[in-house]
Amino acid sequence: MSLTSLSRESTVCQESEQSLESLVAADACLRCTACLAACPLVEVLPHYAGPKRLGPDLWRQQQAPAVEDGAGGGHGLFTRRLPDPLPYDLDLCLGCRRCNLACPSGVEPARLIALNRLSGRHRHERKTAFRDWFLGRAYLLGKAGTTLRPLANVMLPTRPVRFALHHVMGISGERVLPPFANRRFSSLHQPSPRPQLPAAPDTRRSGPPAAAECGRGMLSRKVVYFPGCQVEYYEPELGELVLNTLARLGVETAVDEVACCGLPLIANAWTKAARDQVTANVERLLAWVENGWDVVFSSSSCGLTVRHDYLSLHLIPPNLREAAARVAEHVYDLGSYLLRLEQDESCRRGKQVQISPNKASGVAKHLAGIGYHTPCHVEAAAQGRPWLTLLRRLPDVEVVDLQAGCCGIAGTYGLKREKYGVARAVGRGLQQAVLALDQPVVATECETCRMQIRDLVPQAQVMHPLQLLDGLCFV
Amino acid sequence: MLDEKAQLVVVGGGLAAYAAALAAARQGIEVLLIPDGGKSWALFGGSFAARVQTQSEPFEALVELYASAAYPLVAAKPAEPFVLPTTMGTVRAADLTPEEFQAGDLRRPDPILLVGWRELPAFSPAWAAAAIRQRLVEWAGRSGDGSAAPTVLAGTLAISQVLPQLLSGHTPVDGDYPGFNWRALAREMEQPESRRRLASALNQALVKADLPRPVRQARDEGRLRVALPVVGLNLSQSVRREVYDLTGLVLCELIGLLPAPGGIRAKTILDKALVSAGVAVRPGWKVTRIVAGEKPTACGRVQGTEEGFAITGEYLVLAPDLATDPLSCLAARLPHDFRQAEGRLVRAGAALYLYTDDKGKMRPVSGGTHAFLWASGYQAGQEAAANLVGRIDTQAAGGSRVGECGR
Numbered sequence: 001m002s003l004t005s006l007s008r009e010s011t012v013c014q015e016s017e018q019s020l021e022s023l024v025a026a027d028a029c030l031r032c033t034a035c036l037a038a039c040p041l042v043e044v045l046p047h048y049a050g051p052k053r054l055g056p057d058l059w060r061q062q063q064a065p066a067v068e069d070g071a072g073g074g075h076g077l078f079t080r081r082l083p084d085p086l087p088y089d090l091d092l093c094l095g096c097r098r099c100n101l102a103c104p105s106g107v108e109p110a111r112l113i114a115l116n117r118l119s120g121r122h123r124h125e126r127k128t129a130f131r132d133w134f135l136g137r138a139y140l141l142g143k144a145g146t147t148l149r150p151l152a153n154v155m156l157p158t159r160p161v162r163f164a165l166h167h168v169m170g171i172s173g174e175r176v177l178p179p180f181a182n183r184r185f186s187s188l189h190q191p192s193p194r195p196q197l198p199a200a201p202d203t204r205r206s207g208p209p210a211a212a213e214c215g216r217g218m219l220s221r222k223v224v225y226f227p228g229c230q231v232e233y234y235e236p237e238l239g240e241l242v243l244n245t246l247a248r249l250g251v252e253t254a255v256d257e258v259a260c261c262g263l264p265l266i267a268n269a270w271t272k273a274a275r276d277q278v279t280a281n282v283e284r285l286l287a288w289v290e291n292g293w294d295v296v297f298s299s300s301s302c303g304l305t306v307r308h309d310y311l312s313l314h315l316i317p318p319n320l321r322e323a324a325a326r327v328a329e330h331v332y333d334l335g336s337y338l339l340r341l342e343q344d345e346s347c348r349r350g351k352q353v354q355i356s357p358n359k360a361s362g363v364a365k366h367l368a369g370i371g372y373h374t375p376c377h378v379e380a381a382a383q384g385r386p387w388l389t390l391l392r393r394l395p396d397v398e399v400v401d402l403q404a405g406c407c408g409i410a411g412t413y414g415l416k417r418e419k420y421g422v423a424r425a426v427g428r429g430l431q432q433a434v435l436a437l438d439q440p441v442v443a444t445e446c447e448t449c450r451m452q453i454r455d456l457v458p459q460a461q462v463m464h465p466l467q468l469l470d471g472l473c474f475v
Numbered sequence: 476m477l478d479e480k481a482q483l484v485v486v487g488g489g490l491a492a493y494a495a496a497l498a499a500a501r502q503g504i505e506v507l508l509i510p511d512g513g514k515s516w517a518l519f520g521g522s523f524a525a526r527v528q529t530q531s532e533p534f535e536a537l538v539e540l541y542a543s544a545a546y547p548l549v550a551a552k553p554a555e556p557f558v559l560p561t562t563m564g565t566v567r568a569a570d571l572t573p574e575e576f577q578a579g580d581l582r583r584p585d586p587i588l589l590v591g592w593r594e595l596p597a598f599s600p601a602w603a604a605a606a607i608r609q610r611l612v613e614w615a616g617r618s619g620d621g622s623a624a625p626t627v628l629a630g631t632l633a634i635s636q637v638l639p640q641l642l643s644g645h646t647p648v649d650g651d652y653p654g655f656n657w658r659a660l661a662r663e664m665e666q667p668e669s670r671r672r673l674a675s676a677l678n679q680a681l682v683k684a685d686l687p688r689p690v691r692q693a694r695d696e697g698r699l700r701v702a703l704p705v706v707g708l709n710l711s712q713s714v715r716r717e718v719y720d721l722t723g724l725v726l727c728e729l730i731g732l733l734p735a736p737g738g739i740r741a742k743t744i745l746d747k748a749l750v751s752a753g754v755a756v757r758p759g760w761k762v763t764r765i766v767a768g769e770k771p772t773a774c775g776r777v778q779g780t781e782e783g784f785a786i787t788g789e790y791l792v793l794a795p796d797l798a799t800d801p802l803s804c805l806a807a808r809l810p811h812d813f814r815q816a817e818g819r820l821v822r823a824g825a826a827l828y829l830y831t832d833d834k835g836k837m838r839p840v841s842g843g844t845h846a847f848l849w850a851s852g853y854q855a856g857q858e859a860a861a862n863l864v865g866r867i868d869t870q871a872a873g874g875s876r877v878g879e880c881g882r
Contacts, residue, residue: 036656037517037734037742043708046641046659101759104515382759403750 026112028105029056035109038102040406041094044425049089051099055109058116090117092419094410094426095267097380111312117269118313128416131170135412136268139260142233145180153179172420176455178234185227185236185258189243192224192254194284195291218344223337224254224288224295228302230447232258238464242298242334245472249341249355254293257284261302264412266309278315278324281306285327295331298464300445301411304377307331333378334466335386335445345474356393357469369398370468371437373430373453375446376406387445387465394469402442404433409452424456431456443468481507481755482867483860487794489515493745494536494856495792500752502864508749508756520730521737522559522569522576523548523853534571537853541573544744546712549577558582560589560627562598562704562731564606573737575711578727579702581611586626586690587700589729590677593633594642594655597732598704604629625700626690630680637676638663657732658739661708670714674721677701681724697723704732709743711736790867792859794852 035051036042042050090113099109134140145152155161156177166173223246231239239255246253259281265274285295285306297303307328310316316324332340342355372388391399408426413419434440434453440460442453450462466472485496488510496508523534534550541548548571551557556568558581566581579587589607591600604627611624634655635642641663663669681694693699697719706728707714715726730737749756 032515032517033734034515034517036658037739042656043658043662045656046663047655048659050656102517379759382757384757401750401755403746403756 025107026056026059029103029107029109030105032104034102034104035099035107038098040096040098040408040426041092041422044422045092047089048092051093051109051113054090054093054116055099055112056107059112091269092422093117094376094406094408094413096376096406096410098376098406100380101382108312114266114309114313118266118271118274118315120269120271128170128418131416132268133270134169135171135415136265136270136273137260138264138412139229139233142180142229146184146233149180149182166417170417171415172417175415175420176451176458177415178451178454181234181236183236185232185239186255188236188240189255191257194257194287195293197287198290218347219337219340220292220294221250221341222252222254222293224256224285224293226256226261226285226295226297226302226306227258228297228299229258229260230299235447235464238298238467241466242296245338245466246296248471248473249338251341254288256288256295259284261297261299261305262315263301263305263309266305266313266315267411267413275315275317278310279317279320282310282316282320282324282327285331286323289327289330293330294337295327296334296337297331298334298445298466299447300333300375300381301377301448303331303333304381308381333381333383333386333445335390336383338472339386339389342474353474354393355390355472356475357390357395358471358473367397367439367441369400369438369441371400371402371434371440371442372465373402373404373407373434373442373444373449375444375449377446387443390469390472391443391465399443400437402430402433404430406430407449407452407456409448409455411448414448414452414455423452427452427456434460481505483507483790483792483863484509485792485794487792489794490519490741490745490852491856491859492792492794493749494853495794495860496754496856497540497745497748497752498536498857498860499792499864499867500749500754502860502867504864504867506752506754508754509760510756510758516738516742517734519738519741520561520567520576520735521741522557522567522572522730524556524568524570534853536857537571540748541744544747546740546744547574548572549574555582560587560603560607560702560729562603562729564603564610565731566607566610567730573711573740575706575715575726575728576730576737578700578715578725579729581607581625582623583700584623584625585698585700585725586628586693587702587727588628588630588690589702590630590632591704592660593631594635595657595660595704597657598729600629600631603729626687628686628690630684632676632680634660637672638669657705657736658708661705661711661736664705664714665707665710667717670717671721673714674718674724677718677724678722694723698725699723700725700727702727702729704729705736708736709740711740790863792856792863794856794859 029052031052033052035055039048039051041048093110093113095110095114097108097110100107100111103109145156156179162173165171225239225242225246227239231242243253243255260277262274262277262281265277288295295306297306310324311321311328338355342353345353370391372385372391374385374388378385385401388399388401391397406426407430408414408423410423414423430453434442434457440457442450442460442462443465444450444453444462445464447464450464453460453462482505483496483499485492485499485506485508487495492508492510496506500506523537534548538548538550549557551570551572556570557572557577559567559569559572559576560579560581561567569576581587589600589604591598608627611627615624638660641660664673681699686694690699701724703726706726711728718724718726728736746756
């Protein structure tokens with residue numbers, strides 16, 4: 001057998017394994033429609049097929065013809081061809097994962113939808129292929145914008161540019177895009193030299209440290225920060241704040257090379273490019289993790305992608321799966337890391353300590369109350385709302401948990417011309433919740449949620465929670 | 476890392492859990508609600524049966540809650556439940572139900588016209604009407620009184636003609652709109668212009684239809700009922716009122732569409748009430764282990780699957796829902812030591828229908844039905860909260876308790 005055919009066979013095996021695993025997951029679907037009741041898109045789009053049909057139903061249908069052929073007949077229960085509009089519907093899914101949370105059987109319809117989309121089997125003819133290619137590589141816009149700023153910042157809001165974006169590129173001309181940063185984060189903080197992979201894996205770090213257990217499994221207090229595209233091209237000051245905060249709390253910090261987490265590529269179904277990006281990220285992060293570093297993200301979506309999607313969407317080649325799992329164990333959202341650090345410090349000192357702001361900073365100094373929006377990806381991670389916990393420690397500031405559901409933007413989704421209206425319709429609940437605040441000041445850790453809230457309520461002041469917390473320290 | 480604290484942790488995603496959380500929060504208690512173990516709102520028709528109620532005024536709190544959301548419930552006379560038609564052609568008994576369902580009560584003699592939408596294949600009015608007629612005949616045979624049975628008719632409207640904007644830009648597949656979903660239709664029906672178009676379409680269809688004389692008479696007298704699979708989502712009362720004003724037709728809603736409009740409305744009402752009462756809701760947390768009463772001073776503690784996170788509360792209400800997940804529901808996973816919680820742990824709702832078998836395992840009782848569970852859930856939740864409220868120090872709420880709970 002030639003090497004080529006071996007390699008092909010291995011790929012086939014891998015795909016079969018994935019199919020089987022996904023089919024088993026799909027078969028757990030009871031068709032109870034709990035996912036449909038939770039889907040924010042179903043309420044605003046008359047023709048949207050919904051998570052049940054696009055996820056488990058579609059997986060079953062793919063397998064049904066083979067079953068029928070093999071059995072010489074079959075019962076035909078799931079063999080009815082799903083109609084053509086479905087591929088377009090696959091593109092409509094927001095990826096908010098509320099269906100995953102609603103499912104009583106643990107099916108994870110959003111994951112099956114993403115797998116269906118990435119498989120390419122149902123891809124409709126892309127009329128906006130260049131736009132989708134470009135948005136899948138959102139860092140290109142950041143690179144171009146920061147290179148051409150301040151001209152880019154002056155030109156971007158102008159009518160001719162918006163017209164061109166809308167009609168030529170397919171990016172909504174109504175969408176308020178964030179201005180590019182004057183300096184890239186990487187020009188302020190050179191990426192730290194990456195450590196070499198140790199010859200033997202560090203067995204002391206065989207898993208994540210256990211929480212709330214004094215005396216064992218404490219954090220290493222060495223953190224490599226993954227800035228992501230947002231901090232690199234739009235909010236370098238947030239990255240600065242992250243590093244300063246961690247340093248103040250006695251954590252050794254390093255900065256990873258700027259790279260995209262791969263989420264835009266996954267969302268826009270550029271499967272091969274996503275696999276390449278994911279593989280590169282895992283190889284890079286593994287070197288840090290194996291040398292005792294934890295990985296911290298300030299973007300909740302990037303963090304969830306690395307921790308969850310790399311493995312669950314089968315984007316990792318088989319030889320790197322273990323590595324990806326190992327990296328995932330040491331990936332933290334910044335808020336989660338801070339709360340974990342607080343527990344560790346309590347254990348270390350033998351008494352209860354808190355990470356608290358010594359005062360409110362920025363606009364919070366002048367406010368009696370602020371709203372907190374929970375991004376869908378934070379809900380999907382099911383790891384609580386660390387930033388809400390921390391914000392509630394602000395002295396004399398009431399923090400309102402908006403609990404208003406999905407904002408609708410879903411990353412690059414809400415930038416697209418044909419989806420801008422959908423994104424706004426989904427975000428109507430959040431819009432009303434923000435407008436109901438005494439003063440529209442909102443904190444949320446997701447960068448695209450912030451973009452959407454600014455779009456929904458132009459007068460709102462929206463920021464990362466860390467930007468409201470001044471001088472976080474152990475108290 | 477997950478680490479949140481509250482005075483009362485409520486685990487469960489059904490009516491009992493919501494009721495317990497709401498009742499406690501309204502007493503000034505810090506409440507964390509983990510809606511694990513029940514996602515059955517999509518299956519909840521929206522009506523309540525009272526057969527297992529034990530108190531004299533079982534539904535008072537529910538009626539009050541719905542009324543505060545401007546969505547009134549109607550109660551049947553004791554032991555005379557409403558008989559409501561469903562989209563499947565079956566009937567369902569209910570003692571407390573929203574007005575749009577109650578209007579379709581089959582005990583009333585007024586004729587009822589089941590109307591479907593051609594593009595919404597989930598409901599076939601002709602089939603459902605035939606099945607309901609059959610049931611009414613059987614019913615009359617058993618009771619010996621067929622005089623009061625209403626005439627049941629069927630008809631179909633086309634969205635493409637009545638509300639064409641809903642289908643714009645969408646190409647049918649083999650004449651079908653398979654992706655069409657009722658929630659968007661319901662929202663569209665709430666628009667003033669769409670309500671008028673619906674009223675006009677119904678009027679025209681009835682003018683053209685060859686109706687039997689008693690039905691025509693009922694139509695002229697404003698007694699003819701038109702049952703649709705869904706009548707709006709959050710503004711169903713307004714839709715009904717406007718259509719009646721314009722046409723004299725009494726709009727009613729059939730139970731049975733999935734996900735259930737009644738359940739979605741109920742959840743919306745409860746969600747809003749929870750938010751305004753300040754309850755922290757944490758969807759997606761899977762509770763896998765419960766440790767209670769480890770030592771007398773220890774706090775109740777719920778541990779989850781990811782990274783060993785801990786949810787700490789002084790008191791726990793467990794209100795798992797059996798409706799969607801009877802085999803692996805939380806109650807079945809409860810260890811015996813929950814009994815040692817010294818009054819800090821209270822079960823509610825579906826858990827009331829569990830018994831402990833010879834081997835000490837919790838099992839659901841046989842014969843329980845979905846309606847039973849929903850009927851008692853709200854009250855059970857309230858009772859659970861009432862059991863605990865007196866023991867919780869409401870003055871201690873608000874972050875000052877960090878560190879006191881079992882680290």
